[in-house]
Amino acid sequence: MTHREGRALRLIVLFTVLAGFVLPIVAGLWETARAAFGILPAIGAGEWSLAPWRQLFGLPGFGTSVALTLWVGFGSTIISLLLASGLCALIHGRKWARARAGRVLAPFLAAPHAALAIGLAFLLSPSGWIARLLSPWATGWNLPPDIATVNDPMGFSLIIGLLIKEVPFLFLMMMTALTQIPAENHLRAGRALGYARGLVWIKIILPQIYPLIRLPVFVVLSFALSVVDMAIILGPSNPPTLAVAMTRWFYSADIGLLLPASAAALLQSVIVLLAIGVWLLAEGIATRIGRLWVRRGGRGMVSGPFLAVAGAVTGALMLAGALALASLLVWSFAWRWSFPGFLPESWSMQAWLRPGAGWGAAFAESFGIGLCATLISILIAIAWLEGEDRAGMRRVGWAEGLIYLPLLVPQVAFLYGLSVAMLGVGLGNGRATVIWGHVLFVFPYVMVALSDPWRALDRRMVGQAATLGAGPWRRLWAVKLPILLAPILVAAAIGFAVSVAQYLPTLFLGAGRIATLTTEAVTLSSGSDRRVVGVYAVLQAALPFASYLAAWWVPRMIYRDRAGLNGGRG
Amino acid sequence: MSLELEGVVIRAARSDRPLFAPLTLTVAPGEVATVMGPSGIGKSTLVDFIGGHLSAGFAPQGRVRLDGREVTGLPAEARRIGILFQDALLFPHLSVGDNLAFGLARRIRQAGPRRMAVEAALAEAGLEGFGDRDPATLSGGQLGRVALMRTLLAEPRALLLDEPFSKLDPDRRRQMRDFVFDHVRGRNIPVLMVSHDAEDAAAAGGQILRLSELAN
Structure with missing residues (x-):
């Protein structure tokens, strides 16, 4: 042969x-680590020291940035995993629903993060489409209100943006994983034993496909913890998430910030590594609890409402995503468009x-x-x-x-x-x-x-x-x-x-x-x-x-x- | 030209136990010999070994000789051993005629003669004018005949048949069997068929060997 x-x-x-x-990634991490400990010849820094770290910890908003990063990262990953699982359970075995869900979700996989985020900002902002739809008849607003619906300090709009991208990704990964196990037969066997469809899915099928999508889940977690473009557009601005903060420091006019920014970059890797560790630990605990739960043999739990909520929330998210993309198109052709008009008063190709x-x-x-x-x-x-x-x-x-x-x-x-x-x-x-x-x-x-x-x-x-x-x-x-x-x-x-x-x-x-x-x-x-x-x-x-x-x-x-x-x- | 197997033993790479007892066999030119055995004993694996398609998961021993020349170490494309399966395995992106042209030996160089050879093969298969057809539009029997023609156009020095008729119903089976055997006997090449069907083996008319499991 x-x-x-x-x-x-x-x-x-x-x-x-x-x-x-591999070499470039290692070299990049190495140079970052060196700079984090004081060595960056390009700006004449040549001595090992912990000063960059002290400076980093002292930067205004640092603690809040880290907390925000963890909140957005874990929050969006957990929610998107729940939604994607719920959606899978909801439509699994129903062929038409499966084909339709794939068709509806795929475009959001293709849409770039930045474009989607910009569209969402158009949609959710105080002067955006949703506010215009409700004004002035429901809200009484004749001018955009002064509230932070985008760039909100808790990062909710950023989480929404991430969900619109991550739910379709995890969903399609699960669908691929499903083809590798005899899911149909297990579903049939489980139902014959008296378990409802959704329950079989959670107790029997999800545990089998989870190992197959573990790497994609980690990709989502790592991404959500360190996203920059979407976080600049939708995320909290003062202080922002750690990744955005360090991008600002890297590009600040003050080159003295390069060293603490490098320290933050190193810290970002540590955060992702620890997050994956914590996730694995949680996986272990969830597996044990799950086993106990499966052994009890309960068939009575109604999974329907949970699945319905997952379906509805996903539907709402995708609707928001579609409106966001549509709003981009409308804005690009708008000429005069004052609040609270739902559509522009005049259009232009300008x-x-x-x-x-x-x-x-x-x-x-x-x-x-x-x-x-x-x-x-x-x-x-x-x-x-x-x-x-x-x-x-x-x-x-x-x-x-x-x-x-x-x-x-x-x-x-x-x-x-x-x-x-x-x-x-x-x-x-x-x-x-x-x-x-x-x-x-x-x-x-x-x-x-x-x-x-x-x-x-x-x-x-x-x-x-x-x-x-x-x-x-x-x-x-x-x-x-x-x-x-x-x-x-x-x-x-x-x-x-x-x-x-x-x-x-x-x-x-x-x-x-x-x-x-x-x-x-x-x-x-x-x-x-x-x-x-x-x-x-x-x-x-x-x-x-x-x-x-x-x-x-x-x-x-x-x-x-x-x-x-x-x-x-x- | 004859096909010789000498002391062929195949075991899965991770197992000490051979699939079947050592096999030695000589197939004469023009003969259709049959190797029989229950399913799962490794008949298809034997075909893969002779043809040079064995995957890395197997550890074979023994020799394959074609006309006295050892081919055991050669890559599949250099052995010139044709294989027919129960599935026709026509290339789905090529027309029926182009499938045949893909197989046609390079000995014939010019476009004109090559086209004529393809036309002649189509006629022989009773498929005149099918050259531009999409393989997906052919019936099972038609596909089988094209597959045989494609294999023969490559001018193989030996032919292996891996359960070639097992998907057909009894009537078609007889027709297809006659078609295949008639054509291969005319070429005067050794043919080895693996099958679990006694009727196929009897129709082949050559020697019949039974693969047996190794006694402990």
């Missing part, structure tokens, strides 16, 4: 992943007609970077999967962990250190660096999306090609890739969406000089013209949607006469 060639391919991929992904004002260049930048990052990621993913095939090996646990690594380590914790390390070895911070920074986060999603369809390909089909004399490369080009075209394009669309949504890698690795739709939208979101912000956010949301549409349409066009590939296995 082709074990030797397989080994060479695998070594190349492993080297690429280690040198391109904001759209002037790409030279900035959005044209930002659009090109987002598109180009996304395209490059996606192509590179797809290439590495295919090389990785093909290497596994040729070696005839299943993926080992540490390799799976390697793929998830960039998603588990908080971005804020290593990106600044990474830009320092890059400058240290003479690599400037420019477009190429930004593209590579995006690949770091695009690749894991592409890999996760492509692995299952790749493995589901009938091995005997590939074996047939071999018996007909086709060598490994011809099997790849002429058989595997064409058959897997649809899932490859879907993985690419997901990767492109991830790239378009990236905020921090663009900011830190581009040294503030690379302006994408995302960085511009976040910058403009604080207090500038809503019409202009609307244009940026609409474009930012449109790019991923267009890529999903293309991923859906292209294989259907190419294979319109191939029933075996059309829909069925796609």
Whole structure:
């Protein structure tokens, strides 16, 4: 067989992943840690000391920032896990509901965090759509009231924003996990033993799929604890969450803040690590309690109301998300729109007609970077999967962990250190660096999306090609890739969406000089013209949607006469 | 040309116990030999081993020789051993004709003769004019005939049949069996069939070997 060639391919991929992904993350963490303890030659700091930490603890609002971070991180993760489980239990086994839920939730997976957040801010703010809908007849407001519904000090609007993104993500992960266990049979067996559908789901099925979605849950937890773009737009502003606070310090005019900011970045990693530890501990306790509960054999608990609440809350969240995205579009075409009118009094194409004002260049930048990052990621993913095939090996646990690594380590914790390390070895911070920074986060999603369809390909089909004399490369080009075209394009669309949504890698690795739709939208979101912000956010949301549409349409066009590939296995 | 198996023993990589007793067998050119055995004994694994498709999870011993030349270490694509399964396994992204062209040996170079070879194979399968069809629109019997033609166009030096007829109903089964055996006998190559069906084995007309579990 082709074990030797397989080994060479695998070594190349492993080297690429280690040198391109793991090493930079480690180097970034290392530089951050050095700066956290006083060593940052770029600003002439060269002595080990604890001063950055003392300075950090003394910064105004530090304690509140940490508390907010924990509250938002744990709160949003727990709620989204509950909602996603409830929704799964509610619709599991009902085929039409399942297909419909997937269709309704998928767009929110595609929508970039920043665009969604900007839309939500339009929706929830005191002068937003909800307030306009209720004014003045119900509220008596003729002017926007002076209350903080967005950027509220408790972070509720930030939690809502995170939920709209995370519930669909966890839901789809659970749906994928469900295909790996004989869920239908267990459901039937459980109901035959006298348990209601929802109860079987909670007692029998959830414990089986939870281990399969544990890594995605940790990704959600890590993300919620360290999110920056959404937190800038929706989160508390004074003091903000720790991740936002440290981003401000990193970009403050006062370079003396770089050291405490690095300390905060290190602290951010520790927080995520501890949070995962605490989560694991809680998992253990929940498992024990769950076992006792299952042993009691109770069938009487009514799970219906809980599931109904989960369904209703999720529905409300998705409605808010849809309105948020719609409000972006309306604002981008609005001209005069005074409170409390529900729609603008006059419309205009003004904001759209002037790409030279900035959005044209930002659009090109987002598109180009996304395209490059996606192509590179797809290439590495295919090389990785093909290497596994040729070696005839299943993926080992540490390799799976390697793929998830960039998603588990908080971005804020290593990106600044990474830009320092890059400058240290003479690599400037420019477009190429930004593209590579995006690949770091695009690749894991592409890999996760492509692995299952790749493995589901009938091995005997590939074996047939071999018996007909086709060598490994011809099997790849002429058989595997064409058959897997649809899932490859879907993985690419997901990767492109991830790239378009990236905020921090663009900011830190581009040294503030690379302006994408995302960085511009976040910058403009604080207090500038809503019409202009609307244009940026609409474009930012449109790019991923267009890529999903293309991923859906292209294989259907190419294979319109191939029933075996059309829909069925796609 | 003959296909020889010598002392073939296959065990799962993590197990000490071979799947079946050591197998030695010579199939003459033009003969259709049958290896029989209960399901689960490893008939398909044997086919994978001979064809060069065994996954890393198995540890094989023994030799496979084709016409006196050992092929045991060669990759599947270099062995030129065709395999037919009960599923036709036509490539879903290619038309019926392109599936055949994929199989057609590279010996024929020019486009014209290649197209003619494909047309001739279609005619032989009773499928004139089916070249542009989507494989998904063919019936089970038609798919089976195309799969056989695709395999034969690659000019294999031996052919393996892995339960090739087990999905068909009795009538179709007989037709398909006759079609396959007629065509392979004409090529004068050794054919090895694995099956659990005595009627298939009798129709094949060659030697019949029973795989047995290893006595403790």
